[in-house]
Amino acid sequence: MSEPLIRTVNLWKIYQLGKTQVEALRGVSIEIERNEFVAIMGPSGSGKSTLMNLLGCLDTPTKGEYYLNGKLVSTLNENELAYIRNKEIGFVFQVFNLLPRASAFRNVELPLIYNGTPKPERIKRTKRALELVELADRMHHKPNELSGGERQRVAIARALVNNPSLLLADEPTGNLDSRTGREILNLFKKIHSQGNTIIIVTHDKEVASYAERIIYLRDGMVEKDEIQKPST
Numbered sequence: 309m310s311e312p313l314i315r316t317v318n319l320w321k322i323y324q325l326g327k328t329q330v331e332a333l334r335g336v337s338i339e340i341e342r343n344e345f346v347a348i349m350g351p352s353g354s355g356k357s358t359l360m361n362l363l364g365c366l367d368t369p370t371k372g373e374y375y376l377n378g379k380l381v382s383t384l385n386e387n388e389l390a391y392i393r394n395k396e397i398g399f400v401f402q403v404f405n406l407l408p409r410a411s412a413f414r415n416v417e418l419p420l421i422y423n424g425t426p427k428p429e430r431i432k433r434t435k436r437a438l439e440l441v442e443l444a445d446r447m448h449h450k451p452n453e454l455s456g457g458e459r460q461r462v463a464i465a466r467a468l469v470n471n472p473s474l475l476l477a478d479e480p481t482g483n484l485d486s487r488t489g490r491e492i493l494n495l496f497k498k499i500h501s502q503g504n505t506i507i508i509v510t511h512d513k514e515v516a517s518y519a520e521r522i523i524y525l526r527d528g529m530v531e532k533d534e535i536q537k538p539s540t
Contacts, residue, residue, distance in 0.1 A: 311378040313473060313505055314340040314363060319372035321358050321528075332358040333369070334528040340507065342473075345500045345538070347516035348509045350525035357478065359525065360509045364397055364476050365389050377473060394423050398467030398475045402482035404459045406451045406466075412438065412458075413447040416465045423470070437465040441495060457488035464495065468504075475499065477508045481515055493518045497538070514539075 321333040333355045340346055350356045361367040362374060365381060374381045376392065384392070406415045416437050420430040438447050441461040451459050460480065467475055477496070481489030497518060500506050508519060516522050517539040524531040 310342075311375075312339040313342045313344075313377060314338070315373075315375040316362075317373040317375075319359070319362060319374060320370045321355070321362065321367070322370040331528055333362070335372070336525075336528070336530055338523060338530065338533065340505065342505055343500070343503055345496070345506045345518070345520045346508070347519035347522045348507060348525060349511065349513075349516050349522055350531075351511065354525040355528040356509045356511075356525050358528075360476055360478055360507070363474075363507065364399060365392050391423075394419060395470050396473045398470065398472040400460070400463050400467050400475065400477040400480045402479040404451070404463045404483075406459060406462060408451055411448050411450055412443060412454065412462045412465075415451070415462055416447075416469050419466060419470055433469055433471075434465075437469040438462075440468060440499070441465045455488070456484050457491055460484060460488075460492050461495065464492075464499070468499065473505060475504050475506045477506065479510055479512075479515075480508065481510075481512070489515070 316336055316338050319333050319336040320331070323330040323332060336359060348356045348359060362369055368382065377396065413434055417430055417434045420433060425433070435444065438444050441464050443458060443461050443465065446454060446458060454462065481492050484492060493515060496506055496508070508515060510516055520538050521535050523533045
């Protein structure tokens with residue numbers, strides 16, 4: 309049986325705030341297979357953003373083990389972690405984090421520039437990513453010339469341009485109206501159907517309804533983990 313894409317074993321994250329210890333995660337053990345579409349849900353303070361930061365290699369656990377693609381993340385050095393964040397994981401955030409003076413094309417191309425991809429390959433992959441999110445005709449527009457939904461599509465194209473193993477999205481529709489939010493969620497379904505593994509962190513039941521599986525967190529622990537029939 310093949311190794312799951314993600315495996316966490318008894319993950320804890322404890323923050324020291326002055327004299328107070330805050331246990332943000334308390335013994336989280338989950339497995340996520342390749343090509344799953346998973347929502348992580350929970351109320352504010354449940355630990356879902358903390359877990360996403362650990363899965364995205366943006367933070368390290370206080371104790372426990374995290375395996376990504378079979379590799380124990382805690383054994384990797386800074387260069388190896390930077391490589392994983394650039395090549396293995398695509399991030400989509402509630403705020404679009406686009407460079408305001410750069411075109412959509414340039415914003416999507418940036419991760420490829422950072423990792424030294426040759427220019428002809430960069431152009432080809434950037435165009436392909438923008439075509440996937442249906443923005444090929446807007447690639448020369450700057451963010452202030454695009455709608456909120458189009459800006460989030462640019463951010464998704466940027467996350468996909470390196471063909472990552474994992475797409476992590478934190479409240480990706482939080483700044484969008486409901487109709488545009490549904491368009492973005494349907495785009496995630498399309499991307500998932502092409503073989504990508506997607507994890508969405510959300511407190512919104514409608515957003516979570518698009519996933520095939522929901523992991524519910526409460527007080528830093530997995531409260532339940534269930535398969536569901538996603539919304540059409």
